[in-house]
Amino acid sequence: MFLFVSIGIRLMGKRQIGDMQPNELVVTLLISEIAAIPLQDLNQPILNGVVAIFILVVLEIFSSVLAMKNFWIRKLLSGKSVVLIKNGLIDQDAMRQVRMTVLDLVELLRGQNVFDLATVDFAVLEVNGDLSVLLKPEERTPSCKDLSLKKESDGLPLPIISDGKIVKESLTALQLSAEELQTFLKKHGLTAKDVFLLSVDRYRNYNLVEKRKDATQ
Secondary structure (H helix, E strand, C coil): CCHHHHHHHHHHCCCCHHCCCHHHHHHHHHHHHHHHHHCCCCCCHHHHHHHHHHHHHHHHHHHHHHHCHHHHHHHHCCCCCCCEECCCCCCCHHHHHHHHHHCHHHHHHCCCCCCCCCHHEEEECCCCEEEEECHHHHHCCCCCCCCCCCCCCCCCCCCEEEEEEHHHHHHHHHHHHHHHHHHHHHHHCHHHHHHHEEECCCCEEEEEECCCHHHHH
16 A cells, blocks of 8 residues: 555656645545555455545546646636735735735745845745745845856756765766776775765766765774
8 A cells, every 4th residue: 555655646746745736735635544544444455445546646647637738727726826025015905815914924934034024026925835035126146147247057966976875877967987986986095885975067076975984884
């Protein structure tokens, strides 16, 4: 049952874990309830729970596809985002619509590292409950574009050794040979088993974290 539920949640997509829509949350809760029935009652065949979970997963995938194709179905299943702060002003009607107090809004803003309402230009309550915040122009950190600077992308650093294990997929993505990796490790007097984390970007900038001595024993 554990294996089947894990597969079912995985089929529903990665978004279910950290960014659930209302209909996705309902399906997840139902799956947990259905899975518990045959585990608590030994007289109930596990197959009944498996079939019910399979039907729920199929229905969720089907509804997700419909929501992708039709805006009104998406709005019906997931709702819509609500602008709580517009042009620096709190929309009191919108606050009443989502049944949120100013204290609730301040708490969500603090979660976005915003501690002063006066610095907010726009704030949007997303359908998953997250708050998206756009600060006023004078409060934003200037970008390279604002400063008329040209900067190449640093690339994405990838872990090539994780807890003593070499990540071959990262070596391939970075076009880093095993010989080059071994040369780096020998230079520092290490083997892969001595490394807790080693990450590299495309410019061959290494970030090395060695294992603690007591951890390797």
